[in-house]
Structure formats: structure tokens, C-alpha cells
Amino acid sequence: MGMTFTRAHARLVLASVLATGLVAAVLTVPEYKLTNTVSLAESYEASRPVQAADGHWHTHDPERKNDISQSGEMDAQGAVAANSLDPTSAAEARENTAYVATQRDLVEPELVPASFTTPRAAVPEDRYAVAGGCYELNGQPITFRATDLGVHLLYTNKGTFITGHLGSWVHLTNHPSALSEWTTEKTADGFTFQLHNGRYLTVKGGALVTSKTPGHFDLHTTTGCKEYPEVEVNVTGDPHAGLTPYQEVRGYVDAHVHGMAFEFLGGEIHCGRPWHKYGAAYALPDCSNLLQPGTKGAPLDVVLSGQAVRDPVGWPTFKGWPAPDALTHEGTYYKWMERSWRGGQRVFVNLLVENGKLCEIYPLKRNSCDDMESAKLQAQDMRALERYIDAQYGGPGKGWYRIVTDPFEARQVINEGKLAVVMGVEVSIPFGCTMFLGTPACDTASIEAQLDELYDLGVRQMEIVNKFDNALAGVAGDEGVIGPAVNLANFLETGSFWKMETCDPADGESADKTQLALPNVGGDAQDALFGAIMEVAGIGVPLPAPLYGRPMHCNQLGLTDLGAFTIDALMERNMLIDPDHMSVKARQATLDQLEAAGYSGVISSHSWSTPDAYPRIYALGGFVAPMAGDSTGFYEKWQRHIGWADERFYFGFGWGADINGLANQGDPRGADAANPVSYPFTGLGGVRVEQQVSGERVYDLNVDGVAHYGLYPDWVEDLRMVGGEDGDAIVADLARGAEAFLQTWERAHGIAPDSCRNPELRATRAAWDERVHPGMTTVELMAAVGQPFARLGSTYSYCGRGSGASDVEVTVRIDADGRVTGVTWP
Structure with a gap:
């Protein structure tokens, strides 16, 4: 369009795009069913009107992704509350850091190799064992590619698919279809192959045909097969496992991922998905369907990243995406996840994500905008991915992606050498707990019922607030130019703007969001800002939304009675509670409640807590995984966090990638960095890590940054290089992360330290x-x-x-x- 997009301009445009939909939507404010209105409303102070509806929209400021906290700045003094202060003295921080150092000197658990590629028998043992193999079928070398458990594509050495027809014909096609998927069975007479229409593969006159009666084939391994096109892992060596199922574990933890975000916001803002039964070419496609006519780059991606031009083609060229700032494109394809697992990751927390209000506003959708329905769909997707990976690895339970529901199962999975996948939730309106004009749309009974439903799905980690105030808690808000747009959405959902008031946190940083302040502008500054936004959007006179500039601000809405009830309900179910995105007041009240109960199951998963909270989380025996971001910034976070460690608990560290959550990943340090990552390098457990290859693209962390999830082993190696003499120490603490995470979760189950x-x-x-x-x-x-x-x-x-x-x-x-x-x- 002839424009030069800066990051600030990108945020301004995004604010205007959102405001366009929001202002239009305000003309049709929804009606809400009122439930238990009097008793709940009477419990709130008049100065703290409870507003509504949590949301999710992770347009994190790329310039702040390395901050210790995503809330507040460091230019204020005084106190907002007695405990709104990092209580750790410099001397205590040195003692805590020394304690962590002593823990690295403890005896390491013995690790052993775990092979997931058992020698292929000349004749397959069962219907699952053919997956990925090369077998002779009617005189031809055929590659068997699993699309489901016991279902396979028959891929020829010419790159074609054996495909049935409505009659008896069999074709060789260039692209797979439902008539290319053969359900495989092993019988006493040989293997049979059946289509979904009931017809079987057989031989007539020496040629393959289909029939109502099965043909029987003797399969034997052979050579000459064509490799099925797929993303490479580029890690050699067996994954590490434990000597026993119950010993101490080693492995990296990502406590905040949105692996199923391709379903989020109606399912039409995201290009690609973490798997497709036909492989990378179908899961990572050309993204031209997201383009505006005459442009390159999805319009939402443009305003989020500031990139005016992005090549939309995925497989096999990957010229424009994935990239650290390609926020609407898939970043967690399963082979990339496999590389991270093979490189040492052992805990993967997948958060089911939705923002119903933004989903309603966005014009394109194929899925329900209801938060609970979206969560159920994504939970179903997680089970489908687990099944698909099982199919690739030889049968039920044989895959490396294992969904776990307690720390004891997770320990066994990790000691088998596999990836323990924890299901969490970060949705706009948990349990339907929206509120409009102070009236909640949920009660304790509905919270209990819907929490039980989530629990039955396998959910074990949860945030109760995200982008908007809701009937459970106040929110930290959003900063910069994007803040007013999200606040306007808050108004649509709740009937109120955030109740932000200036505050002076004692440590100068433990506050909620500070938005863009326009210097030397009088009382009509907000009108000037919104006038510009509305002019760009062509809307006209905007709603007057407040701005929260300097000095720092704190949301006056804390934890509500319903929120406190929810925290109790989560503790009763031994779940992991994530206080990120809460207002400082709400988080303080939550930690008060957890401290009173002596409950360790608290996890800050991606830097949306504040420095006053981190020492309290560690003192509870909780776990912290800051936003990953760039390796240099993350290294600085680690240096501060080890000063908060509590000597009463095992220490390990994690990260929160927030990938697929509209959050930037780590930028490269540059090919000219003094201490770049050198390929190949040795990863956790002694594996050899080469440069990752996706189709025609070869990735180098030094110049590409964390372009996709498979580059997190490279990012860990970059931390080693950035750390210098402390490089081995930070990697050791990350390797201890899986054990620390499991111990926090064990204590949530009532196990004493x-x-x-x-x-x-x-x-x-x-x-x-x-x-x-x-x-x-x-x-x-x-x-x-x-x-x-x-x-x-x-x-x-x-x-x-x-x-x-x-x-x-x-x-x-x-x-x-x-x-x-x-x-x-x-």
C-alpha cells in the first residue's frame, strides 16, 4: 500500500481496527441472564464495582517481551499497599543465589537412552507397525504413511498415491484424498486394506483393483521407496530417560503454549495448524487466503508485526513465515515440537485459549465463540494430536506426546523419555463468569459444574482472568496505544472501563499497566488520540475511553467473592493456579488466600505477574516460568529470579513461550554476535543438534531467531553462549525445571516438602x-x-x-x- 509500517504505527492501526468493530458492536449490547444478583452485589464495596468478562489477546509489546514483569514501569516511588513490594534485600538475594548454586552441585540422576525406533521387522508385527515403513506391495516399493491409528496412505516411488474409485478402479493420484486412506488389518492370511466405502484392495490380472471381498497381501520390507515429504527434526541420538519410572527427572519446561490456537477467535485468523493427517504440505499451507486483494501478508499479521510485506507461502519455501513476529501463522507444527522434545524439553503446558468478545467482533469464523465450547474443541484436538503421533510411532501409547493429569503420571512419562503434556486454560470468560453493569452471569453452583467439566476434559492449570475485568477478578490491563482499544472492549463486555487509579508501588514496578501518555497535551488528550483512531477507521465520534499514563496505575478491582470461591475450588481439585494477568490487588489477595491454605500449586507462566509477587510464589513452593523472549533478556530475568529462590524448596527454572498466542518470539542476536550458536551442538542428554530444515528452508537461530517452536533447543544453547561463565549454570537450572515443576505439582496434591x-x-x-x-x-x-x-x-x-x-x-x-x-x- 506504499506505507512504511513502524511498530508504533502498527499498534495504532490495530487499535483502530479493533475500535471499528467495538464501536459498531456497542449499538447492540447483549442482554445477560441475571443470576444470584442481590447476594453477590451486596458483597462488593461501592468503590470497587465488579465488571465483567475475561478475554485473551496477546498482542504483547515486542519492546517489552524481556521485562521481568509485563506490568508497570520503573519510574515511581511510594507504596500502593503494604505488601506491594519486592521484600528481598540485596544480601538476601546473594544468599538465595548462593543456595541455588549449591543445588547444582548435588548428585545428578543417571539418565539412559530411550529408543523410539525399534528395529523394523521384515514382516510387520501388526497393523500399526507398518507406519513409516517401506514394503513391497504387488511388486512395487510402497511407503506407508499413517493418517490415523491403523490407517495409511500408500505412497509410490513416483510420488503418487494409490487411490480407489467409486467403482473397481484404482488410480495413481498426485494428491491424497479420503479414497487414498486404507484401513490396514493383519489377518492369518496376510494384510488387508479397506477404504471408507467398504471396498478392499485386491489384485486382478496382475493389477491393483478394489473389490467387495478383501485381497490378502504378504508385506516384506524392501528398498527403493520415496521418502514422504515432511519437516525434518535434525536431532540425532536417543532421547534421555530415567533408570526408574519414579526417579528425579531432567528436562526443560514451557509453562505457557497455545498449541491449538488455530481454532481460536473463530478459527479464521490463523494460518496453519499443528498437524494434518496428510502432513506438512497441508498443515503449513500457502496463507494467501488471509490476504487482502493486492497485498502481501495477512492484514492482522501486518498490524501486529509492523511487517508490510510477508511472503504468504509456507511449505516448502517458508520465505516469509514462520518468523518471530509472524503472529497469525502456525508456530507449533508437531515435527517442530518433536525437535524441541528431542532437544531436551520434557514438560509442555498447552493452554486452551479463547476471547469470546473479540471472536464475535471479528467478521470471519467457522467455530463457536463461546469460551467453553472453544475449550472443549481444543481439548478434543489435543487428544487427536496425541492419537496421530501414536500412529506415526507404531501404535496406541507409543508416541512421545503424552497428555498427563497428575504429577505422578507425568514423572513416569518423563522417565520413559517422553513429553508430558499438561492441559491448561486461559479463556476470556471462565465458567461463563461475565458481568454487565455489576451483575454477574454466574454463581457458585455454575462455577463448580463447569470447573468439573473442564477437569473431566483433563484441565489441570488455570488462569481466572486475562484481558478484561470479570466476575472473578480485576485485570492488569494493557499498555501503550493498544490499551484504549482493549479497554473499549472491556466496556462492551462489562459496561464499564477499567477502574485504574494512580498508585505509587514501594518498589517502583509492582503496578498495573501504564498506557501511552501524550506529553504537553491538555484535558482533551484522549479525544485527540481517539479522534485520530476514528479518523483512520472512518467511524466518527468515539466513545470517550480513559487513558492511564504516568504516574503508575493500579486497578481498584481485586479478587471478588466469586473469585475467592474459585481459588478454593481449584485448590480442592489440586490444580495449578496461575495468577498472571490479575491486577496487583487481585494477585495479592489470591496469594494471601494461598498462603493461608499453605498451598504450593501456584505458577506464574509468562511474566504477567509483578516483582512483589515472585518472592511470595517461591516462598509458597511455587514455580515461575518467565516470558521467553530474546535470550539476552531472559538471561537477565534468570539472574534476578535466582535471587528470589527459597531454600526450603528444590529450585528449577522454566520459560513461557506464549507461541501462537499473538506473542512475539525471541529475535536473533545477529550473525555478527561475538558468541553465536555454533552448529552442530550437544543438547541435553548428549544428543547432537544440527540446523533445522523445513522443506527448502534451513534455519539458523543467529539470524532467524525463534522462528518456530523447533528452535527452542537452539535458544537454550544461545542462553549458554550469552551467559558466558554462567552459561552452564542457567542451562542447568532450566534442565532442573521439569523436576521443580513436578515437585510444585506434587505439593498441590498435599505432599509435604x-x-x-x-x-x-x-x-x-x-x-x-x-x-x-x-x-x-x-x-x-x-x-x-x-x-x-x-x-x-x-x-x-x-x-x-x-x-x-x-x-x-x-x-x-x-x-x-x-x-x-x-x-x-x-
Whole structure:
């Protein structure tokens, strides 16, 4: 269009685009069913009107993706509340940092290789074992590509597909279809192949045809097959596993991913998907369908990234996407995820995501905008992906992507060498808890019922607020030019703007969002800003939305009674509670509630908490995974976070990529960096990591940044390079992240922390004899005497109270089935 797009201009345009839909939508404000209005409304203070509806729109400011917190700036003084302060002194930070260093010197758990490529038998063992193999079929070498469990494409060495017809004909086609998918069975007489229309593959006159009766084929491995086109992993060496299913684990944690966001906002703003039964060419397609006539680059992508031109073609050239700022294009294709797993990742938290209000405003959609319906659809997608990966790896349960629902199952999965996938939620209106003009649309009974429904789906991690105020809690808001647009959406959902008031946090940073302030402009500054937006959008006179500039601001809406009820309900279900996106007041109240309950299951997953909260989260035994961003910025976050570590708990670190959540990924440091990533490099567990290849594109983190999810092993290596003499330390803490995450989750299940780091929990031998007996499972053991200090191979180590109040080491022996065989006291 002849424009030069800057990031500031991109945000201005996005604000205007959103405001266009919002102002139009205000003419048709929806009616809400009123439920339990009097009792709830009376519980709120008049100065804290409860507003409505959580949302999700991660247009994070790219310039701030490396901040310690995504809330507030560092130019204010004073106090907003007694506990709105990072309480850690410089001396305490040095002590905590030294504690973390001592933990890296502990004995490492022994890791062993776990092979997922069993030697292929000359004759397949069953219907699943043919997946990915090269077999002779009627004299031809055929590659078997799984589309589902026991269903395969028959791919010839000419690059064509054996495809049935409505009659008896069999064609060789260039593209697969439903008539190219053959359900495979192994019988006593050989293998059979059947189409969805009921016809079978057979041979007549030496040629392949279809018939109502099955033909039987003897399959044998052969050579000469053509490789099925696919994204490469480019990691060699077996993934690491544990000696036993119950030992200490090693692996990286991503606590905040939106792997199923291709369904979000109606399903029409996102190009690509994490898998397609026909492979990369179909999952990562040409994105021209998102283009405006005569332009290059999806219009939403343009305003989000500031890139006026982006080549829309995906497979096989990938010239314009994926990229760190290609925010509406798929970033978590399953082969890229496989590379991250193969490179050392062992925990993947996938958040089901939706923003019903923005979905309603966006004109194109194929899915429901209802938050719960969208969450259910995405949960179903996660199960479908798990099944698809199983199909590629030889059958049910054999894939590396395993959805887990408790920390004990997750530990076993990780010690098998696989990826533990945790299902979480970050939606606009959890449990239907929107509110309009102070009247909530939910009550405690509806929260319980819908939380149970989410739990039954497999959800175990949750935020209760995201972009808008809702009936549960106030929100941190959004900053910069985008803030007024989101606030306007807040008005449409709730009937009110954010109740932001100036505040002076004691640490100068623990506040909510500060928006763009126009210097040297009088009282009509907001009119000038919105006048410009409306002029661009062609709307006319806008609604007068407030601006929150300097000094810093705090949302006066905290945690509501319904919100406190929800926190209790999450604790009752042993779920992981994420306070990110809450207003400072709401987060403080939430942490007060968790502290009163002694509940460890709290996780800040992507830097949307504040520095006053992080020491409290660590003190609870919680887990923190800051926004990944650029390696240099993340390294600085790590340096500060280890100063907040609590010596009463095992320390490990994670990151939150927020990929597919309209969040920028890490930019490259440049090919001329003094200490670039050198390929190949050695990853966790000794694997060899080469440059990643997708179709015709070869990726180099030094110049491409975190263009897609498969480059996170490279990003970890970049952290090692950025860290210099501390490079090994940060990577070690990230490798300990999976164990720290699991221990936080175990404590959420009521398991006490270990007695070595917590001397008051040390028990006498008499108490041990009463509580512990042979045959107990490791879970029963921990329920009786808490978490062990060390879990090495087939032994758990504890600290006990000996005679004369002396401290002794207690060793518990465990057999291959995970049951206690004996206890040794000195």
C-alpha cells in the first residue's frame, strides 16, 4: 500500500481496527441472564464495582517481551499497599543465589537412552507397525504413511498415491484424498486394506483393483521407496530417560503454549495448524487466503508485526513465515515440537485459549465463540494430536506426546523419555463468569459444574482472568496505544472501563499497566488520540475511553467473592493456579488466600505477574516460568529470579513461550554476535543438534531467531553462549525445571516438602516405623513422610531425627514396580 509500517504505527492501526468493530458492536449490547444478583452485589464495596468478562489477546509489546514483569514501569516511588513490594534485600538475594548454586552441585540422576525406533521387522508385527515403513506391495516399493491409528496412505516411488474409485478402479493420484486412506488389518492370511466405502484392495490380472471381498497381501520390507515429504527434526541420538519410572527427572519446561490456537477467535485468523493427517504440505499451507486483494501478508499479521510485506507461502519455501513476529501463522507444527522434545524439553503446558468478545467482533469464523465450547474443541484436538503421533510411532501409547493429569503420571512419562503434556486454560470468560453493569452471569453452583467439566476434559492449570475485568477478578490491563482499544472492549463486555487509579508501588514496578501518555497535551488528550483512531477507521465520534499514563496505575478491582470461591475450588481439585494477568490487588489477595491454605500449586507462566509477587510464589513452593523472549533478556530475568529462590524448596527454572498466542518470539542476536550458536551442538542428554530444515528452508537461530517452536533447543544453547561463565549454570537450572515443576505439582496434591530443606518436618524412627511399611507405592510413601531430598535410581533419601535430636540420613529402597522394599537408618 506504499506505507512504511513502524511498530508504533502498527499498534495504532490495530487499535483502530479493533475500535471499528467495538464501536459498531456497542449499538447492540447483549442482554445477560441475571443470576444470584442481590447476594453477590451486596458483597462488593461501592468503590470497587465488579465488571465483567475475561478475554485473551496477546498482542504483547515486542519492546517489552524481556521485562521481568509485563506490568508497570520503573519510574515511581511510594507504596500502593503494604505488601506491594519486592521484600528481598540485596544480601538476601546473594544468599538465595548462593543456595541455588549449591543445588547444582548435588548428585545428578543417571539418565539412559530411550529408543523410539525399534528395529523394523521384515514382516510387520501388526497393523500399526507398518507406519513409516517401506514394503513391497504387488511388486512395487510402497511407503506407508499413517493418517490415523491403523490407517495409511500408500505412497509410490513416483510420488503418487494409490487411490480407489467409486467403482473397481484404482488410480495413481498426485494428491491424497479420503479414497487414498486404507484401513490396514493383519489377518492369518496376510494384510488387508479397506477404504471408507467398504471396498478392499485386491489384485486382478496382475493389477491393483478394489473389490467387495478383501485381497490378502504378504508385506516384506524392501528398498527403493520415496521418502514422504515432511519437516525434518535434525536431532540425532536417543532421547534421555530415567533408570526408574519414579526417579528425579531432567528436562526443560514451557509453562505457557497455545498449541491449538488455530481454532481460536473463530478459527479464521490463523494460518496453519499443528498437524494434518496428510502432513506438512497441508498443515503449513500457502496463507494467501488471509490476504487482502493486492497485498502481501495477512492484514492482522501486518498490524501486529509492523511487517508490510510477508511472503504468504509456507511449505516448502517458508520465505516469509514462520518468523518471530509472524503472529497469525502456525508456530507449533508437531515435527517442530518433536525437535524441541528431542532437544531436551520434557514438560509442555498447552493452554486452551479463547476471547469470546473479540471472536464475535471479528467478521470471519467457522467455530463457536463461546469460551467453553472453544475449550472443549481444543481439548478434543489435543487428544487427536496425541492419537496421530501414536500412529506415526507404531501404535496406541507409543508416541512421545503424552497428555498427563497428575504429577505422578507425568514423572513416569518423563522417565520413559517422553513429553508430558499438561492441559491448561486461559479463556476470556471462565465458567461463563461475565458481568454487565455489576451483575454477574454466574454463581457458585455454575462455577463448580463447569470447573468439573473442564477437569473431566483433563484441565489441570488455570488462569481466572486475562484481558478484561470479570466476575472473578480485576485485570492488569494493557499498555501503550493498544490499551484504549482493549479497554473499549472491556466496556462492551462489562459496561464499564477499567477502574485504574494512580498508585505509587514501594518498589517502583509492582503496578498495573501504564498506557501511552501524550506529553504537553491538555484535558482533551484522549479525544485527540481517539479522534485520530476514528479518523483512520472512518467511524466518527468515539466513545470517550480513559487513558492511564504516568504516574503508575493500579486497578481498584481485586479478587471478588466469586473469585475467592474459585481459588478454593481449584485448590480442592489440586490444580495449578496461575495468577498472571490479575491486577496487583487481585494477585495479592489470591496469594494471601494461598498462603493461608499453605498451598504450593501456584505458577506464574509468562511474566504477567509483578516483582512483589515472585518472592511470595517461591516462598509458597511455587514455580515461575518467565516470558521467553530474546535470550539476552531472559538471561537477565534468570539472574534476578535466582535471587528470589527459597531454600526450603528444590529450585528449577522454566520459560513461557506464549507461541501462537499473538506473542512475539525471541529475535536473533545477529550473525555478527561475538558468541553465536555454533552448529552442530550437544543438547541435553548428549544428543547432537544440527540446523533445522523445513522443506527448502534451513534455519539458523543467529539470524532467524525463534522462528518456530523447533528452535527452542537452539535458544537454550544461545542462553549458554550469552551467559558466558554462567552459561552452564542457567542451562542447568532450566534442565532442573521439569523436576521443580513436578515437585510444585506434587505439593498441590498435599505432599509435604522434603525434610532435609525443612528441618521442622524431620520425624523420628518410631514415627517412620508407624507410617512406612514395605509394599507402599512411592506416592503412598510421600503421602506418609513427604517429598524425598533425592530420588536417585531405586532409592529415595530423607532426613530424619535421630537420638538426641541429631539429624540422620534415611534411605528408602524401592523395587522395579515402584514399591518400598525397606528403610535404612544409620
